[in-house]
Amino acid sequence: MNEEEKLTRFEGEMLPLMNDAYNLARWLVQNEPDARDMVQEAYLRAFKFFGGVRGETGRAWLLRIVRNVCYDHLKKRKVYSSDAELENIPDYNSPESKLQAKSDVAAVRSALASLPEDFRTVLVLREMEELSYREISEITQVPIGTVMSRLARGRQQLADLLKKMREKDLV
């Protein structure tokens, strides 16, 4: 397979997955410009390794690369601003977040965004991308048991948040 054939095959197989890749990246790095960079970087990395043997579906493979690229990026970012994450946690009592949370979608988004990274990742992969436990375990590189417990805790936290928001009549 020459390079151009490889590119054609790669684009045909991988570009249809771009929205999934972007959604995951956007939830991991939490802002648009970085998410775009991550997706682009992931595609370049994926292209380099495309064509080798892999034991998973193309989708799980690409999402694993996206997740790795995002984690590398987040690790770097944390060295410089270790409290960036703290600043990101929305305060549901502030007047501006009340405004923001007026729409259901914004409320759900800010609730999910406030969860710890590990929980957020498995929730995005399971509920939005509808991947199996095995695929999620391959992407996040933790055992299936860990996937399960992260899902359980993530869901519980999110359910509590949603309930709280409903009680305050934000949703």
Place this chain on the structure above:
Amino acid sequence: MTCDELHEHLDPFFDNELGLAEAQKIQQHLEQCPTCEAIYAGRLAVREALQKPEVRFTPAGDLRSQIQAELSKQVRPAPQRTWRLPAFEIPNWLLPSLAGAAAVLVLWFGFNIFPTANRSSNSLLATVTAQLVSDHMRSLLPDHLIDVVSTDQHTVKPWFAGKLSFSPPVYDLSDQGFKLIGGRLDYLGNQEIAAVVFQHRQHYINLFVWPKSESSQLPDTAFQKEGFNIYGWAANGLTMWAVTDAAPDTLKTFVDLQKQKQAGTE
């Protein structure tokens, strides 16, 4: 089953990752225990919230073309002057005629779609698929996708019956993940053709259908064009082309399901 045991298995149960016997035990417990039932309701609320399509993020505009531009930089340009084959070299000026010859062969064997069309046109296949891709792209513009909105095959099929001289196969494949969402009249050249529209996750599949000419023998053909995946085949006197931005293996699954359905009832 105790509540603690249930908590351990609740998520795999919720995600259909549990065996039937265990799942039944969980089900029984949930029916009897309001505390656990409330936790389960919380899981459902989370799923319902996260699966709203608007909660997802989609990239704005040109990300796709940006990626394509970056990718093409990774590929070294092809050798300039000649194409080198093991035994001999073909000069560049000969390539168009070779490509022409190859295309004529392909047409001869496979793609005699319009017997009345000009047979010397060696780009017929390219023209047909280019049109289908542009039909597909146009269908994705707001309000262009469907003329008859229905997830019921018994509504969509009769709708076509009043408008076309043939009857396209219309099967709902929701159970297999391909939801029938409607139908549309489209054009291929001057010919009116049927477009049956399916949704898979956030991808759309247009299944274009028109009568096969008597002499045509369309073999199964899969390829990519402008990043879209295309699959063509013929059955029951009809020519069918499916076009989508979903992945090739997804498209293949869709085509196989269509074939099974069509073979099963006709």
